[in-house]
Amino acid sequence: MSLLHVPLPYLLLAVYLLSIAGFLLASYLLASHIFHSPSAWWGATLFAACCSTMPAAGTSLLLMDPYLTARSISTPLSLFAILGCLDRSWKRAALFSLLTLAVHPLMGIYLIGYLLIFALLDRQQTRAAIGVCAAGFALCVLIKFIDLRVPVSSVYREAVLSRDYYFLSRWHWYEIIGLIAPLILMALASRMRTPSRLARITCAACVLIGSTSFLASLCLVHANHPDLLMRLQVLKSFQMIYALGVILLGGFVFSYVWSRSRGMAVLLLLFAGAAMFVGDLQSYPASAHIEWPAGSPGNPSEQAFLWIRSNTPPGAVFATDPAIFHQPGGASLGFRAISQRSILTDTKDEGLASLFPDIAPEWSQRANAELDLNQESDQERVQRLQDYGVNWILLPAGSRTSFPCPYRNAAIAVCKLML
Template sequence: MKNYPRDVPILILLAFCALMVHGYHPGVEDAEIYLPGIKKALNPALYPHNSAFFASHAHMTLFPSLIAGSIRISNLPVDWALFLWQWFSIFLLLLGCWHLGRLTFRDALARWGSVALIAALLTIPVAGTALYIMDEYLSTRSLSTPAVLFILINAVERKFARALLWIIFTVLIHPLMAVFGVAYVVLFLWMNRRQPETLSSSRLEATSALLLFPLGLFPPITDAYREVLTTRPYFFLREWRWYEWLGIFAPLALLGLIRWLARSQDLPVLEAMCSASVVSGLVFFCVSLTITIPQRLANFAELQPMRGLHLIYILLFVFLGGLVAQWVLRDHIWRWAVLFLPLSSGMWYAQRQLFPATPHVEWPGAKPKNDWVQAFLWIRQNTPREAYFALDPDYMALAGEDQHGFRAIAERSRLADVVKDSGAVTMFPALAETWRQQVRAQRRWKDFQLSDFPGLQQKFGVDWVVLQRPGVMGLPCPYQNNAVLVCRLE
């Protein structure tokens, strides 16, 4: 720990390099759920219509208030604050990996191998869970991921008061990911208990009852909710492809091999953590089989137990990076370059394929080059805050749109969509019927004619639409670019 102050600036620099490799897109994918919550916390007048599709998440976490509060205190523009928080989140993750490397390896180089491999693989998919190790935008997972690592680090060091504080923080930010982290820690401590009698059968029964209690809170599945679940095939193991199944068991096999190596090299913490990782992975797999294969248990699918692989993947790469650095790379700079330059280049290329119509890093304050983002910004600047929009319910999946969120960027209300709002509904089934009504009303969107829009206006109060070119004849469209038209319903 004597070099710790010197290592922090290096970690900050590595975090920035990782951000440059993996890209930064503040308004894409799940940012459509999280960013509106932050903006509404800053300005409650925003999103007067249909806000439940993001507010349901926002009300369950401290995240929007935390980010909004930091913006108020710092007086930074929102875009810059989000960028700095993303950078800080990556730094925290790498710091956690550095500490894990310190705990599991004796060689100082090993901890840097752990950090470097995680930094190079931030956006690697976690099997079929639809998760990355770290997203290209700020979300609750950006903070909960490093927080879970610090829970584990302090638990391994038997600093339980600190671990409890990190647990509280994680629960306030992302309750579900906190469950996975705490479950791993409990399993680790139980497998490495010093006094077996401390976990009596009565305590285990009480714990089981506590864990089972929330299951009674899940409402019965409805037809509308079942329709929503069809948009989330990754909830169900039976829908996973063969390589996603490989993503379950190959990491566990590697962890088993690392455990054997750790035992042979007398690395007891590494051995113990590998053991706990394998067992926890199998436990989450069995739980997932139990609640996602039988149709009658589909209402429990929102628990997404396979997301427990997220922590296991991080630990796997921390351990692999440490071993490779200690035994292969050592202090030969050229070896580090031979490994990490191609690896980082490959990850950079993969991200460019995901967002081909958007700059790799969407710098704060920079003029957008994506046609859809340009249209969304025009809407933010030129339409009233109470404007209510309709657009293709699959707009985030359209070529050239690059998964940018309308609410997140335009700061206006819209009807429910298929791509992101369906995810909110899986967590909050009470929204299912509203979601189905709105999505079905837009189902024929690509074939809409002038006579179809008054129906949306009368039923939902929509007064603006966003259309792809060539648009619909007869609508007044005060804004248009090469791909998009913004039109007013009169």
């Protein structure tokens, strides 16, 4: 960054590390408010650290993303807002809520809903809290009723169906359990006398907002008519529920086990950390588990993208068959972000088209121009791409082409399109 005189990769790393520190600090402070023993405070914090990359059911969200995103910042801010609510420091809760809204508006909206429900339960206004949830569900019904009259184009439906997590009907059975099980556990905890009052209220608020989101998605969000309610992704509220659930579970379990067997408590933490580490390795099989800014990437797709950044003109326009991004390790990489070059469609474009219907037709045209490009002849590639200003093409390393390919590795060939 020219203003700070810090290279962008190092700045991103610094912000990401700061977001992790914020998440852990917020976890510790929340645990210290909810539990009485220091063992529970540290157990909750360490358990949150071990499970920080846990997926929130089938929502496609993690507690903390393994790289810097808007949620990397909004998640700790949300926890600090909840902490302010626990302290009844409403100005602090409002400040962190506004910061969350500025960073991630959608997550900020669900945070404010949770804080409102928590505040009502804290004042023993249970009926009012249930009424807020009922009003939220009624608002979802109204949005659905209004949008039923809006036609849905075939190209928009195609973009929407590329994302299974929008619709509960397309979830796996274990992902559904991932929604229901936390609500059942929190409902039981909210009725027990052993946890502190703050723990019971925290659980009860999670149950109310989670149940409302679940019912709204189950009853109103369907693949046969994707609409605004689908784009609001009401199930994203479970990311906050999971974050609070991990802190609560870590505090409950660790304090109970620590008082009986410290060795068993340590083993539980080691098991949780090892399980998440194995899961991370399976999710990113072609990438280093930790990537430093000055290091050389081991991922062949990333190697090719970095070569493009250094060896092609800034105005270069690329095209590739989308299948190339679904090679091992390729789906998690963003071509534009790494190469700093243009491409007809990137891995995120269909997701953007599913959220913004107006760009779906253009996305569909570009995607169709690239479809099965790996299998075409050079002449057919030129015919399909010449109207889009493409002058470079990415092909699998073993593809046949007479185009000059100044870079080639085990996965990708970077070739100059000869018009």
